Amino acid sequence: MTTIKKKPVVKTSLFFDGRCEEALEFYRQALGAEVDFLMRFKNCPAPDACPAGAGEKIMHATFHIGDTTVIASDGHCLGKPVFQGFALAVMVDDVAEADRMFAALADGGKVFMAQAKTFFSPSFGMVTDRFGVLWKIYVAA
Numbered sequence: 001m002t003t004i005k006k007k008p009v010v011k012t013s014l015f016f017d018g019r020c021e022e023a024l025e026f027y028r029q030a031l032g033a034e035v036d037f038l039m040r041f042k043n044c045p046a047p048d049a050c051p052a053g054a055g056e057k058i059m060h061a062t063f064h065i066g067d068t069t070v071i072a073s074d075g076h077c078l079g080k081p082v083f084q085g086f087a088l089a090v091m092v093d094d095v096a097e098a099d100r101m102f103a104a105l106a107d108g109g110k111v112f113m114a115q116a117k118t119f120f121s122p123s124f125g126m127v128t129d130r131f132g133v134l135w136k137i138y139v140a141a
Contacts, residue, residue, distance in 0.1 A: 012088065015075035016131060020058040023131050024072065027063065030104035030129075031090065036062045036069070051077045065090065087126065087134040095123040095139055102137045105129045 016023045027033035041047075042055035050059070057074035064070070070088075075081075092098050102115045108130035115125030115137065124138040 011069055011071055012086075013071040013073070014083070014133065015073050015081065016058075017075050017081040018057060018077040018079045019081060019131060020061060020072050020074040024058075024061060024063060026130070027065070030107075031065050031101055033063045033065045033070075036064060041074075053077075081131055083132045083134065087136050089136040089138070091138055091140050093139065098123040098125070098137050098139050102127055102135075105135050105137070 014023070024033070024035055024038075028035070038061040039059050040055065041050040041057050041059045044050050044059055051057070054074065054077045057077050059073060061072045062069055063072065090101060092101065099115055102125045106127045106129075110128045112126040112128060112134065113124075115123055118124045121138045121141055124136070126134060126136050128134050
């Protein structure tokens with residue numbers, strides 16, 4: 001009997017430190033994200049492993065933007081999410097959609113590089129959203 005070995009799959013997991021539900025709604029509106037699964041700490045089969053008072057906070061959620069799945073959680077629920085050393089890149093088909101997504105992510109966030117034509121894209125920009133996640137929004141050349 002031959003065993004077929006699956007290739008590893010890498011998925012991004014974001015810890016919003018108590019703001020996960022707010023982030024999921026924001027990404028639904030800004031990027032068209034759809035939540036696939038959501039489990040609250042109050043439903044955890046090992047309640048001793050959960051942060052105190054975090055019953056309504058999100059222990060685990062998955063959502064997708066287009067064909068990409070992202071994992072999210074409230075983590076330790078301390079209210080101070082920190083995202084460093086990475087960016088999430090979103091490629092779209094047209095400049096209008098790139099501009100719309102960029103503007104939505106910039107609402108309450110900080111523009112790092114305004115959406116503009118570059119040598120590799122008709123529209124590319126970088127923005128840190130209101131949660132501190134860095135996004136690269138671009139149109140394929």
